[in-house]
Amino acid sequence: MAEELCPTCGSMMEIVKMEEEDIVRCASCGYERPLIAVEPWDPSIDGFLTKYSVVAGVILTIVLWAIIYFTVLVHYR
Amino acid sequence: MAEERRWYTGMFSTEDWWAFWLGTFFVLLGIITSLSGVDLVGWIVKFGKWVALEKAFRASHKELMSPIASLISSYIILMLTTAVGAFFMKWDLKKYFAAFTIVFWLSVLAYIIGENAYIAATTLDRAKYGIDWSLSLGGAFYIMALIVGLIIGNFAPKGFREFIKLGARPEWFIKVAIVMLGAKLGYLAIKSFGYAIHLLTAGASATIAAYLLFWPLAFLVGRKLFKLSREWAACLASGISICGVSAAIATAGAIRARPIVPVMISALIVVFAVIELIVLPGILAAFWFNEPIAAGASLGLTVKTDGADAAAGAILDELMRSRAAIELGQKWEEGWILMSAVNTKIWIDMFIGVWAFVLATIWVYRVERRPGEKVQKMEIWWRFPKFVLGYFLAMFLLLIIGFNLYPDTASAYKALTLGIKPVEGSLRKFFFVLTFTSIGIVTDFRALKQEGLGRLTAAYAFILAVIIIPIGWLIAWLFHMGMMPPTAP
Numbered sequence: 309m310a311e312e313l314c315p316t317c318g319s320m321m322e323i324v325k326m327e328e329e330d331i332v333r334c335a336s337c338g339y340e341r342p343l344i345a346v347e348p349w350d351p352s353i354d355g356f357l358t359k360y361s362v363v364a365g366v367i368l369t370i371v372l373w374a375i376i377y378f379t380v381l382v383h384y385r
Numbered sequence: 386m387a388e389e390r391r392w393y394t395g396m397f398s399t400e401d402w403w404a405f406w407l408g409t410f411f412v413l414l415g416i417i418t419s420l421s422g423v424d425l426v427g428w429i430v431k432f433g434k435w436v437a438l439e440k441a442f443r444a445s446h447k448e449l450m451s452p453i454a455s456l457i458s459s460y461i462i463l464m465l466t467t468a469v470g471a472f473f474m475k476w477d478l479k480k481y482f483a484a485f486t487i488v489f490w491l492s493v494l495a496y497i498i499g500e501n502a503y504i505a506a507t508t509l510d511r512a513k514y515g516i517d518w519s520l521s522l523g524g525a526f527y528i529m530a531l532i533v534g535l536i537i538g539n540f541a542p543k544g545f546r547e548f549i550k551l552g553a554r555p556e557w558f559i560k561v562a563i564v565m566l567g568a569k570l571g572y573l574a575i576k577s578f579g580y581a582i583h584l585l586t587a588g589a590s591a592t593i594a595a596y597l598l599f600w601p602l603a604f605l606v607g608r609k610l611f612k613l614s615r616e617w618a619a620c621l622a623s624g625i626s627i628c629g630v631s632a633a634i635a636t637a638g639a640i641r642a643r644p645i646v647p648v649m650i651s652a653l654i655v656v657f658a659v660i661e662l663i664v665l666p667g668i669l670a671a672f673w674f675n676e677p678i679a680a681g682a683s684l685g686l687t688v689k690t691d692g693a694d695a696a697a698g699a700i701l702d703e704l705m706r707s708r709a710a711i712e713l714g715q716k717w718e719e720g721w722i723l724m725s726a727v728n729t730k731i732w733i734d735m736f737i738g739v740w741a742f743v744l745a746t747i748w749v750y751r752v753e754r755r756p757g758e759k760v761q762k763m764e765i766w767w768r769f770p771k772f773v774l775g776y777f778l779a780m781f782l783l784l785i786i787g788f789n790l791y792p793d794t795a796s797a798y799k800a801l802t803l804g805i806k807p808v809e810g811s812l813r814k815f816f817f818v819l820t821f822t823s824i825g826i827v828t829d830f831r832a833l834k835q836e837g838l839g840r841l842t843a844a845y846a847f848i849l850a851v852i853i854i855p856i857g858w859l860i861a862w863l864f865h866m867g868m869m870p871p872t873a874p
Contacts, residue, residue: 362598
């Protein structure tokens with residue numbers, strides 16, 4: 309199912325289970341890389357992505373809910 | 386050289402557009418029938434509860450033809466109309482004919498068995514059918530179709546499974562049905578206009594609020610708790626937060642993730658959506674009976690494929706209405722709970738284009754800082770789910786006709802019933818059953834055992850159970866509290 313092409317020789321790579329983690333390995337040239345690489349948390353990127361979305365989500369939830377509550381749901385209380 | 390993409394690219398070559406064309410075609414047949422009196426939809430087979438087998442199905446307009454003629458006509462017409470789409474999408478037509486035929490007749494069989502009065506009749510129906518006991522399993526025909534499909538998808542020989550998948554197209558069938566559901570919304574809105582508008586606006590607001598919370602929290606948990614890399618966490622967050630497979634694929638394209646990423650996440654999405662479809666309607670009907678519309682809306686926020694969401698909504702609609710009939714002695718109008726489930730899902734689907742655009746912009750300008758590269762605004766249109774256009778077109782057509790061509794809403798509703806009822810009722814339900822059978826066929830639970838899915842499966846299950854479902858329920862309740870389905874006359 310989940311296979312990808314080797315970046316060095318172009319052959320199809322396969323997922324192989326290692327002791328601690330899964331890797332994708334090329335049977336032709338032996339190139340391998342972790343399936344899910346370790347990538348440290350970067351506050352300037354990951355923090356940016358999460359922080360602003362959560363803040364926007366919470367603010368929007370409150371604003372939209374207030375609008376819906378007093379315009380729509382008022383008919384069903 | 387790659388073909389340049391225009392605004393109309395894919396109009397005759399994608400499932401999405403063909404759902405629009407087919408759904409709109411059937412709705413137009415219904416409208417023409419209502420306006421002209423020429424019966425173009427009476428052939429549609431209508432299944433119903435039965436004790437004697439000869440009462441299991443009939444033509445929608447029974448004076449038009451016999452039950453058997455109606456069933457065969459439905460088979461031929463659905464085969465031919467879907468084959469037109471298959472032809473333009475360049476599928477293997479011979480194999481499609483054969484595979485669709487099997488899916489069609491399996492669905493018919495499941496429908497008939499599931500509608501047996503001893504299985505489906507409520508306590509209030511028993512006298513009508515002359516029986517003294519029944520299981521009261523509203524929507525059992527959906528589960529029956531799913532079970533039939535799952536048996537094939539998981540136990541049939543591999544060659545047969547691959548072959549029958551050519552005619553088992555859950556996302557296509559459900560999108561056609563959703564366009565017809567747009568007609569149902571328009572048709573019902575003629576007499577409950579305010580309620581329909583309330584449902585649409587509450588659903589849209591709930592969706593915006595929910596996915597802006599879902600995505601960052603899912604991304605955060607994926608990155609911090611499950612140590613996923615950014616490309617995996619972003620695609621997983623989109624898949625589980627927005628609209629499943631198409632969101633995972635769109636996000637992978639936007640952030641240029643490796644092809645392996647959306648493929649593996651899509652496998653998880655499909656399997657977990659089916660688990661949710663089996664589990665959630667029963668839980669919601671049992672524990673959230675006092676908030677049926679909120680319960681429906683929560684499905685749209687938590688079940689991540691269109692097929693499974695609409696399927697779960699249909700089961701919930703049947704279960705809730707059965708319970709209301711038994712416990713409250715009230716007959717809730719059919720379809721509003723289902724529409725609540727589809728409504729939130731449709732809004733989520735529409736946002737995928739916007740979200741792919743936002744992510745692509747963030748990745749180009751902030752994460753990878755690719756100099757000189759620009760993100761095209763047309764991405765929003767290309768990612769837009771086109772079948773949604775059919776849903777709204779059908780709804781607005783019915784409203785425009787209903788409010789302008791008749792002296793009052795009662796006469797409009799009555800006049801439109803002739804053509805619209807068979808399309809939004811019998812035909813839409815049959816497309817739902819086709820969807821259930823197809824979902825079962827394409828769902829292979831062995832996918833969960835494949836190499837490399839361990840940590841992803843754990844992450845998906847955790848995020849679904851701890852973030853998506855609880856927040857989805859809360860948001861659905863906040864934005865739909867107190868809304869009840871209108872009662873049927």
